[in-house]
Amino acid sequence: xxxxxxxxxxxxxxxxxxxxxxxxxxxxxxxxxxxxxxxxxxxxxxxxxxxxxxxxxxxxxxxxxxxxxxxxxxxxxxxxxxxxxxxxxxxxxxxxxxxxxxxxxxxxxxxxxxxxxxxxxxxxxxxxxxxxxxxxxxxxxxxxxxxxxxxxxxxxxxxxxxxxxxxxxxx
Numbered sequence: 240x241x242x243x244x245x246x247x248x249x250x251x252x253x254x255x256x257x258x259x260x261x262x263x264x265x266x267x268x269x270x271x272x273x274x275x276x277x278x279x280x281x282x283x284x285x286x287x288x289x290x291x292x293x294x295x296x297x298x299x300x301x302x303x304x305x306x307x308x309x310x311x312x313x314x315x316x317x318x319x320x321x322x323x324x325x326x327x328x329x330x331x332x333x334x335x336x337x338x339x340x341x342x343x344x345x346x347x348x349x350x351x352x353x354x355x356x357x358x359x360x361x362x363x364x365x366x367x368x369x370x371x372x373x374x375x376x377x378x379x380x381x382x383x384x385x386x387x388x389x390x391x392x393x394x395x396x397x398x399x400x401x402x403x404x405x406x407x408x409x410x
Contacts, residue, residue: 246298249274249284253295261338262292262345289349296350300357303328308364317368318408322383322400325361329387330396369408378407 252274256265271281285291307324311317331339346354365376386399
């Protein structure tokens with residue numbers, strides 16, 4: 240197995256394990272088992288759980304932005320694809336909903352710099368897609384973030400995102 244393949248396998252295993260167990264209950268051993276490797280082999284790649292968590296965060300956020308940028312280039316209305324990616328990132332998946340908010344807190348504490356870089360990339364992508372200034376991008380991004388966390392069904396939140404974009408971009 241090549242190094243990139245192993246990295247991807249470790250990142251997928253880490254993401255699944257942190258989602259299932261939360262940060263505190265996840266161990267190097269549980270990640271190694273999920274990645275189908277020994278714990279000593281995992282330590283050859285990462286010094287500790289925090290190092291894996293930071294790299295997993297970077298890996299997931301990079302994938303999220305890259306997918307959003309690709310979807311935006313293919314969409315009839317690029318802003319909708321970008322806001323859908325914000326929604327996807329802030330919506331708990333079927334495995335790990337109980338630890339979702341705990342993991343958001345852990346990202347802020349342990350990888351806040353990576354999160355800030357991610358938000359900057361998203362703001363730049365929104366500006367490029369809409370042709371509007373940074374303030375408009377900020378309203379759209381953080382508005383989408385808030386809507387994403389609202390207690391509505393997925394389709395209702397999508398409808399709210401479209402409404403936010405229509406209101407913001409029509410002025």
